[in-house]
Amino acid sequence: MNNDGGFKRFQDFEPVTLTKKKTNNSVANEKSKSNIHLVNKTAIDNEELPKIIYYTTDQLNQIKNLRELCDLNQEQASMIFGGSVKKDFFNKIESNKLKFDQTTFNTIIRTLNNYLKNKNRKQKQST
Numbered sequence: 577m578n579n580d581g582g583f584k585r586f587q588d589f590e591p592v593t594l595t596k597k598k599t600n601n602s603v604a605n606e607k608s609k610s611n612i613h614l615v616n617k618t619a620i621d622n623e624e625l626p627k628i629i630y631y632t633t634d635q636l637n638q639i640k641n642l643r644e645l646c647d648l649n650q651e652q653a654s655m656i657f658g659g660s661v662k663k664d665f666f667n668k669i670e671s672n673k674l675k676f677d678q679t680t681f682n683t684i685i686r687t688l689n690n691y692l693k694n695k696n697r698k699q700k701q702s703t
Contacts, residue, residue, distance in 0.1 A: 629676045631669065639681075640670055642688045646695065656691055 631639075643653045643666065650666035657665075668674045669684075 630672050631674075631676050631681070635676075635681060636670060636672060639666075639684055639688075642685065642692070646688055646692050648691075653688070656687060 643650070646653070648656070650670065651663050654661050654663050654665045
């Protein structure tokens with residue numbers, strides 16, 4: 577027994593060799609599902625983070641002109657998408673606060689074009 581009232585001192589412990597335990601756990605073998613990922617280690621080392629690309633002036637003008645051809649304000653244009661976008665969606669795009677996404681841009685143009693075609697078709701039928 578030690579002189580410390582029954583407690584072991586650090587020096588009294590025997591050295592231990594650490595070994596890696598083999599696991600068959602499928603979770604241990606999966607990649608991390610964290611939503612934090614490094615983009616490119618060499619880019620970060622060189623302080624060259626990917627640039628955020630916004631809509632060009634031509635693209636913004638194309639969206640705005642097409643929306644105005646449809647006689648829609650920004651909120652009405654957002655409502656065409658059936659609640660899948662917020663009411664201020666077009667306001668954010670036209671003020672260039674959203675980063676560029678080719679799929680989104682194509683969808684906006686296609687949807688507004690279809691709206692305009694349907695509107696013109698209805699006007700022709702009513703006359």
